[in-house]
Amino acid sequence: MTEVDRLKQIAVNMQKEQLSKKELIVQQTSVSVSDEEIDGMDRLVYNHCLNKKTFREFTRLSPITFQNRIKQAIEDGVIPEPIYQNKQHLFTRSHIYALLKHWGMPTYRDNYKPRVIAVENQKGGTGKSTTSALMSVAAALDLDTNARVLLMDLDPQGTLGQGMISGKVNEDTIYLTAVDIILGQFESEGEYASLSNAGYTDRDIILNSTFNTHIANLDVMPAFSTDERFHDLFWQAESDDMKEKMITRLATEVIPVLKEQYDIIIVDTPPQESPLIWAANEALDCLLIPISPREYDFASTTNYILTTSQRLESLPSKGKNLLWSRVLVVNHDEKSKPERDTIDKLSRTVQDRLLSSYMVHSELVVAASALNRTALDVAKSEKRVSNKKYDETVNSINSVYRQVIREIKAISTKQSTN
Known part of the structure; x- marks a missing residue:
């Protein structure tokens, strides 16, 4: 047996031991999502x-x-x-x-159109998933906006959505990712096909594929490693027409159904240029680009923005669906002179598309991640960091969220034509 053959055998062995989507989610939700309880409450x-x-x-x-x-x-x-x-x-x-x-209190939907916000950057480690989670939780906690929020994970290698599922998972729960749903129209076998054959409509399947979280108006649609097959099936497609249908199904058939139920849909994306990113770009209304203020991140983000702007023009919608795009500085150490210099460079080049608020580098974010939470899910009384550091972190996150939601609302009024 050659070394290559041995690697193939190892992969087969590992596949046999790998948990299915259902097994993984049931395992995660059978354990409390937090590290402790308060008088019996999570x-x-x-x-x-x-x-x-x-x-x-x-x-x-x-x-x-x-x-x-x-x-x-x-x-x-x-x-x-x-x-x-x-x-x-x-x-x-x-x-x-x-x-x-x-009590009939005002909701987001009373005055504003639902929006899809994709969080993207092809460089790994830019805080993309952290930003997606924080913006989702912040939106769900915003009583004034009173929106229904969905966090959609499109990163096959990510566990963002899986980690936020809470509550008991029922036997009849639908275990499908966004990619499973997209490919459901193109695959003759699998859970989507089984549900379809059992009489479920596409709309039924889409609306029942989201999971509850610890916040009443925040749901998640997790990703799974098998979502990687989207790329293989795309490149193996028999015609350009089929490729286009795979790219546009999220935008034309899945998102419209989700917008019936959710006001703000935040999409965490994979960190590479790929057909799955193209599908996300075809489906988005808004694009948020997180960047750490370091020189190598500046260079990689420059390449990403250049590639993405060209790609948007080549997609079926020609980029006309993109209504709002902003660059967000994250993980910023305010004491670092090189980082401040990079932000100056961003101000000169990104100009009015650079958000004036930013997220600071924080031990609280790291501590929260270790607890499988966001920084907004940690109470000051838990003393994970000093009170000063806690306030700095939470204030910076909320400042970013407030600026983002104000700008999203400004381009989403029901009187506007977009």
């Missing part, structure tokens, strides 16, 4: 609770009116009793969003 859920005073102030209701409405909502079965702890009532995000809906 730490992630607890960290995002609001006490009665904070929630009431958000609603702008008088204390008596608020109390009466809460009492009535409990009697009507809209929410269970709030959690009572340390002499205060706590409302989970599930409580809060159920009440906002029941």
